[in-house]
Amino acid sequence: MNEVFLGVEKLEIAVYFLAVMLMLLSFSLYFIIHKMKREREKSKKLSALINASQVYTITWTTDFSKIEANKKLSDFLGTLGRTADENFLKLLFLDNDNTLGTTGSVLLMGALNKSGRKTAFALPDGTIKHILWKSKIISSEENFTSIATTGTDITEEHDIREQLNITTRKHESAKDSLDATAENADIGVFTLNHTASGYELEISSKSSEMLGLKEDEVSISALYDRISQEDKELLVETLHAISTGESNHANIEADVKISEDNTHRFVFKIKSTGNRSGNTHRITVAFIDMTNEQENIRLGSSSDDPLTGFLNRNGFFGNGESFLEKANKDNRKIAVIALKLKRFQKISTLFGIEIADKLLTVYARGIENCSGKPSLLGKMNLDSFAAIISCESKEEAELFASRLTDHIADSCNDTVLPAVLKEQAGFTIGVCFYDGLDDVVTFYNKANMMIYTDYSEKDYICRYFDKTIEERIYNRELIEQELHDAIKNNEFELYYQPKMSFDNSEITGMEALIRWNHPSNGVITPTSFIPIAEESGIITKIDEWGLAEACHQAKKWQDMGYKPLRISVNISQMQLYRTDIVSTIKNALSESGLDAKYLEIELTETMAMQDIDRTISILKEIQNIGVSISMDDFGTGYSSLSALKLLPINILKIDRSLITDISTNSTSYSIVKAIVELGNALELEVLAEGVETEVQSDILSHLGCTVAQGFFYGRPLSAKEIEKNFLEPLTPVE
Ligand code: C2E
Numbered sequence: 001m002n003e004v005f006l007g008v009e010k011l012e013i014a015v016y017f018l019a020v021m022l023m024l025l026s027f028s029l030y031f032i033i034h035k036m037k038r039e040r041e042k043s044k045k046l047s048a049l050i051n052a053s054q055v056y057t058i059t060w061t062t063d064f065s066k067i068e069a070n071k072k073l074s075d076f077l078g079t080l081g082r083t084a085d086e087n088f089l090k091l092l093f094l095d096n097d098n099t100l101g102t103t104g105s106v107l108l109m110g111a112l113n114k115s116g117r118k119t120a121f122a123l124p125d126g127t128i129k130h131i132l133w134k135s136k137i138i139s140s141e142e143n144f145t146s147i148a149t150t151g152t153d154i155t156e157e158h159d160i161r162e163q164l165n166i167t168t169r170k171h172e173s174a175k176d177s178l179d180a181t182a183e184n185a186d187i188g189v190f191t192l193n194h195t196a197s198g199y200e201l202e203i204s205s206k207s208s209e210m211l212g213l214k215e216d217e218v219s220i221s222a223l224y225d226r227i228s229q230e231d232k233e234l235l236v237e238t239l240h241a242i243s244t245g246e247s248n249h250a251n252i253e254a255d256v257k258i259s260e261d262n263t264h265r266f267v268f269k270i271k272s273t274g275n276r277s278g279n280t281h282r283i284t285v286a287f288i289d290m291t292n293e294q295e296n297i298r299l300g301s302s303s304d305d306p307l308t309g310f311l312n313r314n315g316f317f318g319n320g321e322s323f324l325e326k327a328n329k330d331n332r333k334i335a336v337i338a339l340k341l342k343r344f345q346k347i348s349t350l351f352g353i354e355i356a357d358k359l360l361t362v363y364a365r366g367i368e369n370c371s372g373k374p375s376l377l378g379k380m381n382l383d384s385f386a387a388i389i390s391c392e393s394k395e396e397a398e399l400f401a402s403r404l405t406d407h408i409a410d411s412c413n414d415t416v417l418p419a420v421l422k423e424q425a426g427f428t429i430g431v432c433f434y435d436g437l438d439d440v441v442t443f444y445n446k447a448n449m450m451i452y453t454d455y456s457e458k459d460y461i462c463r464y465f466d467k468t469i470e471e472r473i474y475n476r477e478l479i480e481q482e483l484h485d486a487i488k489n490n491e492f493e494l495y496y497q498p499k500m501s502f503d504n505s506e507i508t509g510m511e512a513l514i515r516w517n518h519p520s521n522g523v524i525t526p527t528s529f530i531p532i533a534e535e536s537g538i539i540t541k542i543d544e545w546g547l548a549e550a551c552h553q554a555k556k557w558q559d560m561g562y563k564p565l566r567i568s569v570n571i572s573q574m575q576l577y578r579t580d581i582v583s584t585i586k587n588a589l590s591e592s593g594l595d596a597k598y599l600e601i602e603l604t605e606t607m608a609m610q611d612i613d614r615t616i617s618i619l620k621e622i623q624n625i626g627v628s629i630s631m632d633d634f635g636t637g638y639s640s641l642s643a644l645k646l647l648p649i650n651i652l653k654i655d656r657s658l659i660t661d662i663s664t665n666s667t668s669y670s671i672v673k674a675i676v677e678l679g680n681a682l683e684l685e686v687l688a689e690g691v692e693t694e695v696q697s698d699i700l701s702h703l704g705c706t707v708a709q710g711f712f713y714g715r716p717l718s719a720k721e722i723e724k725n726f727l728e729p730l731t732p733v734e
């Protein structure tokens with residue numbers, strides 16, 4: 001009985017258990033189905049979004065297993081008879097002469113180009129469409145990376161740029177043509193054929209008009225008659241000297257009476273333009289009417305700017321003191337605005353002086369309208385203005401700037417100025433609020449100083465004077481002065497950071513990193529002074545010192561019996577382009593006696609791309625000596641894969657920023673992976689900079705990186721400390 005009861009109980013438990021299991025299963029199934037449905041909906045929504053997008057979109061993976069285009073791109077490719085496939089991606093991201101391979105990773109390097117990739121497509125109707133492609137990594141797996149690439153139609157922008165280029169080219173070719181230049185700049189020209197019977201004058205009607213010569217009196221004697229006795233003697237003498245070959249060219253000034261009551265002053269540029277064999281000899285004379293210039297000089301010494309009607313610099317400073325006094329007395333809050341036009345030089349070259357003048361007038365009227373009353377307005381320089389206005393707050397200054405921007409834009413739209421100028425004509429503003437103490441020159445200088453603290457490409461930007469910025473600027477000036485003494489006083493020192501091989505964990509070389517042992521501020525790292533040294537030009541001296549010192553130290557260690565190691569030295573852009581770097585390297589090697597194979601030069605990628613042709617030829621010369629070249633900070637500013645292929649380099653140094661988050665950021669991981677593959681394809685040594693942890697080291701070694709450098713292995717150390725901690729004697733010391 002008991003047994004029967006127990007049997008029923010067991011059955012009951014089994015049934016309960018089964019029921020619970022079934023319930024759990026159906027719950028799980030429900031959740032799985034629901035999740036799948038959600039995922040499907042999400043992906044449908046995403047596809048719908050991508051399809052609705054007004055930009056061309058293609059998502060793809062580096063193993064090409066998935067390539068999907070949105071509707072806009074598919075339709076577009078359809079009209080071209082193409083499909084969104086591997087070949088289309090190659091068309092977008094491979095350089096023409098690519099021999100680096102066509103793997104997805106190589107395409108990825110091309111796709112991630114910061115400024116994007118541009119392609120041109122010829123449509124069936126013959127028009128050309130220009131598209132700019134930009135890419136973003138969306139996920140990364142062990143074997144492949146997924147990328148989203150979007151294309152924007154930039155045909156219109158491209159055409160405007162072309163127009164601009166044509167204008168520039170026209171302008172340049174006009175420069176070559178004497179006639180055109182003469183026409184534009186009011187330059188006159190005549191030629192003199194010197195024959196046995198004297199000079200024959202050939203002159204255009206416009207030029208003879210400038211000199212006041214009537215059509216029926218075009219002769220050298222008629223010209224002589226109009227020139228004062230003293231100047232005439234000088235002209236005769238000069239022409240004689242040129243026609244006899246005593247000299248080839250000369251500039252003289254002379255007063256010419258161009259009408260009964262009008263005398264103008266001209267500069268004559270006289271040049272021998274024919275050979276002297278035979279009986280005739282040709283002389284060309286170009287001349288410029290200086291009268292207006294002189295008038296301008298006279299006006300300049302008064303207090304008005306003739307173009308804008310504003311006070312000129314003298315006038316502004318002259319009237320400034322009383323303006324400040326009055327504002328003080330009236331208890332009025334004022335600020336001075338220093339305003340500088342951006343790219344003015346370029347605008348004058350591109351559009352011509354007339355447009356440039358028009359732009360200055362538009363600015364002057366704008367400043368006048370936006371300043372309110374009372375105000376003091378000045379034209380301080382070729383392309384800068386000043387305005388002392390009633391202004392209590394930064395908001396009011398911002399308002400001034402934004403109203404002025406609108407005024408310039410309106411003037412461009414109203415076709416007073418060419419619309420393309422709108423893009424070019426920006427300005428920078430420095431603002432200083434009056435403290436009631438400064439004199440007008442100091443007051444203006446404080447605002448003006450702010451202009452040079454900003455190089456932003458924004459249309460306009462206001463920078464406000466404050467004490468800390470002033471101190472920073474003065475500090476900077478101070479550092480610049482001190483840098484000059486630092487070399488003389490032997491205040492620089494090289495530290496060395498080891499580079500370790502992933503193969504055998506041995507030290508393979510060192511990077512020399514400069515330190516400044518400042519007499520009162522202690523050890524200063526290069527990031528604080530190299531930019532100032534670069535701006536002031538003293539960097540070339542510092543780099544020369546560093547190169548010599550590193551070679552000297554490397555040889556010293558070899559002579560002391562340590563295993564020879566390659567030392568790398570950083571060079572600056574200025575050193576590369578503005579000095580004879582090849583001779584500097586040769587000198588450093590010969591003076592130290594170091595074998596070239598133990599020296600490596602590091603230059604950054606951005607530097608190398610500045611002038612690729614020049615870089616290639618300089619680097620080739622350096623390699624020919626036997627010195628290695630590495631590309632520093634690689635992966636942050638790459639421009640073109642084919643450029644990289646052409647550059648004679650031996651080592652790629654992956655930038656620290658990519659290594660820092662390699663274990664947490666899939667984009668960094670994918671980029672590093674792609675760089676390693678690229679380095680292998682180009683048969684380069686690939687070094688990872690800034691390795692700080694074991695995890696980073698493991699990932700890099702797994703990806704196939706060959707050498708590593710970073711705090712994980714060793715910080716930059718003085719020569720003495722490196723010797724103690726890292727160098728191995730060739731024959732162990734007993
Ligand atoms: P760089 O050539 O990219 O040098 C690597 C910089 O990263 C060094 O900074 C080094 O101390 C630092 N670093 C190395 N490993 C790690 C790490 O694991 N973590 C972190 N957070 N940082 C690490 P340093 O010495 O301050 O040099 C900065 C830059 O100054 C150098 O960048 C180089 O461009 C420039 N420089 C250094 N010496 C010279 C020189 O003699 N001449 C010129 N023209 N430039 C130099």
Ligand code: MG
Pocket residue numbers: 511570602632
């Ligand atoms: Mg370096």
Ligand code: MG
Pocket residue numbers: 632633653655656689
């Ligand atoms: Mg670096």
